[in-house]
Amino acid sequence: MDIADSEVGRHASAPNKLVVDSDRYVIHSTLGAGGMGIVYLAEDLKLHRQVAIKKLKDDAASQNARDRIQQEARLLAQLNHPNIVALYDVLEENGSVALVMEYIEGASLRAWMRERTPSLQQKLSLLMQISLGLQQAHDLDIIHRDLKPDNILITENAKGQPTAKITDFGIAKSQMLDEKTLTAENQLAGTVTAMSPEQILGKPLDARSDLFSLGTIAFELLCGSRPFDKHEAGALAMANRITNEPHLPPQQAWPSIPEPLAILLDKLLAKDPAQRPESALIVHQGFALLHKQGLDTETEDYTATLTDLFTRQQVKSRRRWQRVVAGIAAALVVGAGGYWGWKEITRLEPQYIAVMPVEINGEIHGEENAVALTRTMVRQALMNSVSQLKASALVSFEPKEGMDFEAQLQALRNKGVTDALFARLECAEVRCEIELQRLNPNNSQVQKQSGFAFLADKRQEAEHRITSGSIDLFAESYSKYIAAHETMTEQDYSDYLNILSRQESKDISADDVETLKKFIGSYPQNPNLYRAYTQVATDLFVLTDNKSHLQAGLDMLERAKTHDISASLILELELWLQTYNANKPTLDKLIEKINQQEAPSAELLAKLSRYLFTQGDYKSGLKYARKAAALNPSADNLYLVALNQISTGNYSDARITLHQLTSNAPEHWPSYSALGVIELESGNYSAAELAIGSIPEDSRSWRTKQNLGVIYFLQGKYPESLKISQQILSVTPENIPVTEQIAEIYLLTGDTEMAKVYFFRLLDLTKNKSGLLERQYHALALANTNQQDVAIPLAHELLKDASDDTYVKHTVAQIYALASEWRSANYYIEQLLTQGMSAEWFNLPGFQKLCTQPETSEKVKVAICN
Known part of the structure; x- marks a missing residue:
């Protein structure tokens, strides 16, 4: 429904009674009304605050209308964002439904545009806020479907700055729910002027439908007119314009519009959803990049600056460049925008650049470590050059020992690296000839190269020249600026x-x-x-x-x-x-x-995801891994997504991610190992062995070899499993997981004395360690050395820190079984069986004790007992 501007009806008559029977809320006035509902200003007597209460009109309280307001309540209950109007309470009585919501003292965006003359910066700020609010809804699979200026309220924050709040989710759709009851009375729910072409045509919708509506709002806010003028022939003619005719060019509505902003509007208003940005977050990044450029907002200098930055026209003022660079370094160096923001707003393909090891031939006279110092200087110069390129991010890369050149390029491909910088030096005494190359890891081809001579004893000057030479290996459109050379002694x-x-x-x-x-x-x-x-x-x-x-x-x-x-x-x-x-x-x-x-940056998000993964917070780890993969869909980032999916027991999604990954990067060996883990936990031992067997012998890590040992272990091939485990332990004698695996092999072969030897060794290896893995194995070792009373509190801590971790649940179940806490052990075994863990994981003697206990459920007995 439409909500009238807050000024309309503020002093209109309002019932001096409660909306429904309640001793908490008292109505003061009417804020606005639409076709189906009315919004009141009320007081919350309990919390002493003003609230807005939205209630269906008595003559509009059909079942469909009730369904809509209940749907709005369900969706708003999931949303918690500063740019979305908050839901406080739901009142229901005798079929009457009312929503108690955050009261916004202000006006609709439509009224705000009529009454204000905001600066461009303020307009962009509001669009950034709306984008962030939308992203939160979209993250929860909620599509607004009626986004328009009337459904965005503008208030002021404590600093007097405009703040946007999205409201009226009355016809919003959760992609997880069936919407047929919400459209039975009106097949075209929503306002035609706010609809995307696909919504008008009744096609399936996704989040990009709201982005079209956001485009119409942005166009009107920025250009002062609507992208599709109202048609005198009515709604059907307007619908035809939106679906079949081009929108008004932004340059026609605002002749001096900065080109990047026009590009963004055109993209948002594309007829085909596939041509629009992929997410509201990326749209936010686009507006943010433009917002960061602001000097004097509505000036020629501002427009010229945008042109300089994004279309690479001749720089008019070095001083202006320095002012811009100081203000936007964070956005344009390493952390600049998403893939779409870089590609479409700057019209530059994003570059993920790695620096390869520096090769030096010959001798350099001077200090004893002159060669090492020169190598370090060259590497620093190459890394510095990346920070001075537009739409570019430095990807950390340290090759493993013994990696040949082709293996290094493969590792870069896995990281999603688009360009690699390589330097080869031929030195004699203090003179070095350097060859700089820009490589494409995907085809191993040299894109561009250059060379010159420098004096090794003048390293500071050489670093500056190598940085400049590396920048010149890229297209001029990428060159941002040459940083001032701050000379050290x-x-x-x-x-x-x-x-x-x-x-x-x-x-x-x-x-x-x-x-x-x-x-x-x-x-x-x-x-x-x-x-x-x-x-x-x-x-x-x-x-x-x-x-x-x-x-x-x-x-x-x-x-x-x-x-x-x-x-x-x-x-x-x-x-x-x-x-x-x-x-x-x-x-x-x-x-x-x-x-x-x-x-x-993708690198920062991936780093955060890896840390959360190591701490057992897989839900958060998955969230940031997905964000990193959205910015840079490299094999390593997709692998990080899969690892978090596996650890939460989501094997089906992990399989999809890994199969996608291996089809695009067939030599990403960790992915085959991860597939092996999924099949291993699911009891598909032949498939697990096949996945791990796909990895070349010399590319198998000790973890991959251990997984092969686990396959043998679960198949009852204990001698083979013990042999592999002891081979690993001979190379890494303090290996905690392998020590535990050997102890369990001895348990299952009946050698309890040797099992205790390895469990006590495990206690020593994990003593006073704070990591999740170490604490997990320490608790397990305690339980297997008759110290269950100490192990159980540790189990509780593990569950508190990593309640979704598959292996934590398995460890805790085993500890409870060894402590004769049958019900608790049964509870976690049932969870693991439901998630897909095979019965062979419960062959250990401690688990098998459940088979004779009356507290054990039939499901567990049938699954794990012989």
């Missing part, structure tokens, strides 16, 4: 390179931290120094387990914030440090920061 620069060189081999000390601190004091605007400081501080923590090093790193990042260092870089480094702290409240705040960031 020769001695400082040499010492700095020395630290970086030793840091790669973890040969660092507390003195290096102090040296870098001194350098930051002298060169506070050099971002590379903050990155180096964070790396060294983290390495020192790993070596010493002294958390003061982590705190020193965090303190230095606070200092970086006062020197215009990229917010994206600071956030990345802060995440790096805090993952070692493993402090959940702090990490929750950090995650909130990442969520508030307008355009976090």
Whole structure:
């Protein structure tokens, strides 16, 4: 239904009685009315706040209307977002339904546009807010279907800035629900002028239908007119225009519209949903990129700046460039936008760039470690060049030992790398000839190359020249700017390179931290120094387990914030440090920061997902893995999605993800191992063995070999399983999972004494360890060494930290069984069986004790008992 502007009817007569029998809400006035409903201003006597109560009109209270308002209540109950009107309560009595909602003191967007002359920045800000609200609904599979200016309320926040609130989900559709009851009385639910072509034609809808409606709102807000003028012949003629005729070109409605903004509007209003942006989040990123450029909003300088940034016209003012770059570094360096935002707004294909190992031939005279210092300098120069390219992100890459060149390219393909930078040096004494190459990992071809000579004893000048030369390997349209060359003294620069060189081999000390601190004091605007400081501080923590090093790193990042260092870089480094702290409240705040960031990079999201995965928070891990894969659908990011799906027991979706992955990246061996795990847990041992057998012998990690041992174990082939496990243990003698597996093999072969030997060894290996995996195995070892009273509290902690983890449930079930807590053991075994875990996983003696217990359910007995 339509909600009238808040001014309309504010003083109209209103019932001086409650909407339904209630001693909590009192009506004060009427806020507005539509065809089916009426909205009142009321007071919540319990919480002492104003609320809006939406109630069906008595003459409109048909079953279909009731269904709609109940549907709105169900959907609003799922939504919790600052840009969506909140639902507080539902009142029902004798077939009457009323929604108690957040009261918004303001006007509809339609009224706000009539009465205000907002700046372009304010308009873009509102569109960004609407996009974020829509994304939250779409994340819950909710499509609004009637998004229009009348259904967006504008209020002001504490700072007096306009805030948008999406309202009226009366005909919204959950893609998980059947909507036939909601359209029985009106086959074309909604307002024609707000509808997408596919909605008018009655076709299946997805989130992109709302994006078309958002496009009509954005067009009217930005251009001052509607993309499809109202037709005198009525709604059917308007519907025909929307489905068959082009929209008004943005340039015709607003001749001076910045080109990127016109492109975005055209994309939103595309007839074919496939031609629109993929999500509201990406639309938000598009508006955000434009919003960040703002200098003087409605000026020629603003438009020229946009043109400079996105269409690569000649730069008119170096000073203006510097002002723009300082304001938008975080958005355009590493963390810039999503795939669609880069490709369509900037008209540049996104680039994910990795730096390959530097190759040096010949000798370099000078210090004893002159070759290592030169290699470090070249690598830094190549990495710096990426930050000075538009639509480009640096992908971290460290090849494994023994990887040949082709294997490195394959690893880059798996990471979704589009371009690789490679440098080869031929040196004699202090003169080096360098060959720079830009490679395409997908076809192993050299895209462009260049070369020149430099003096190895003039490394600082050489670094600047190599950075510039690397930028020149890319199309001119990608070149953003050449950063100012902040010169360090020769001695400082040499010492700095020395630290970086030793840091790669973890040969660092507390003195290096102090040296870098001194350098930051002298060169506070050099971002590379903050990155180096964070790396060294983290390495020192790993070596010493002294958390003061982590705190020193965090303190230095606070200092970086006062020197215009990229917010994206600071956030990345802060995440790096805090993952070692493993402090959940702090990490929750950090995650909130990442969520508030307008355009976090795929690399940052993947890093966060990997951390959450290691902590057993697979739902959150899956959320961020999907976001990373949406920005960069690399094999590694899709693999991260699959790992989280497997760990929550969602085998069917994980199979789909992995089959998609292996069809696109047939040599991504970890994916075959993951498929093997799914089949293994499902009891399909032949399929599991086939998946793992697809991996070349020299590419099998110890985990993959262990999985093969588990296959033999579950098939009752204990000698074969023991042989593989002991081979792994001979190479990695402190391997916790393999030690536990050997203990269980001895249990099943009846050698309880040897089993206890390995369980006690497992206790030692996991003692005082805080990781989820270590705590899990420690609890299991306690239970198998007759210390069940200590193991059970640990089991409770594991469930609290990782309640969805398949292996945690299996461990807890075993602990309860060994403690003779039959009902609890039965409960978790039933869960695992329902999720698809095969009966062979319960062959251990502790589980088999359930077969004689009266508390054990018939389902469990039938499944696991012989």
